Amino acid sequence: MNHLFFDTETNGLPADYQAPIEAVDNWPRVLQLAWTLTDSEGKPIESVSLLINPAGAFPLDPFAARVHGxxxxxxxxxxxxxxxxxxxxxxxxxxxxxxxxxxDFDCRVMAAEFYRTASFMNSLASNGVLRLTSLPSICTMQESTEFCAIPSPYRQDEYKWPKLAELHQILFDEPIAGAHDAGHDVAAMMRCFWALKERGIVGVPSHA
Known part of the structure; x- marks a missing residue:
């Protein structure tokens, strides 16, 4: 069973996190995309990290640029x-x-990119985006919320969703080297995933 770990760096955030992916103006553009495909034991099959050239299609968001550089x-x-x-x-x-x-965020951002591009008409891409939104999935953020047990600043007696850096710090007592680079974040996420799996925290994949 192959696992595909992926991460994006984007040009900002959506105005509405619940908007459909067809509402492409709502969803930010992808500036960096990284993924690693592994076998069921975690052995990498391929690792890719790509910067995306916007080619003048949209201006960069200054706040987002300060985060990911x-x-x-x-x-x-x-x-x-x-x-x-x-x-x-x-x-x-x-x-x-x-x-x-x-x-949910990364999947919707990627699906929205397909709706924006002529590549969606390509048979490989159209079949792929259907697979992207229907394959079983695991969210390390949601799966690790109770494990991290970080109090929510908004709701009493509830935990907030942990950032990847927070999960990594709790698991390994060290920061992520090169955080907010999609390639480094994928490597950190993989490390967290297998550590959570060893602890029996990662559950059965859910459908996207």
Whole structure:
């Protein structure tokens, strides 16, 4: 059973987290996409990290840029979103389970990108996006909420969803090296996933 771990860095956040993926103006653009496909024992099959060149299609959000450090100067050397989507979908077609930290966000952001591009008309991509939204999935954020037990600042007697950096710190007592780089975040998420699995915390995959 192959696991596909993936992460995105985006140009901001959605105005409405519950909006349908077809409402593409609501969803931020992907600036970096990374994934690692592993076998059931965690042995990597492939690891990819891609910067996306927006090619002037949209301006960069200054706040988001301060978080992940992605600038026009760096992104100009990136690939097209169509190329990235097609490469990603090849990996999705080989996966049995999808894994992400805040899966709903990353899945919807990626699906929205397909609706924006002509690549969605490509048979591989169209089949892939259907698989992306229907494959069994695991969200390390939701699965680890009770384990991390971080009090919610908004609701008494409830826990907040842990950030990946918080989960990593709790599990390993060390920060993520290169946090907010999608490639480094995927590596950290994988490390967290297998540690959670060893502890019996990661449950049965749910459908997206």
């Amino acid at each position: 992605l600038t026009d100067e760096r992104l100009v050397h990136g690939v097209s979103i169509a190329f990235a989507l097609n490469q990603f979908m090849v990996a999705v077609m080989r996966a049995n389970v999808l894994v992400a930290h805040n899966f």
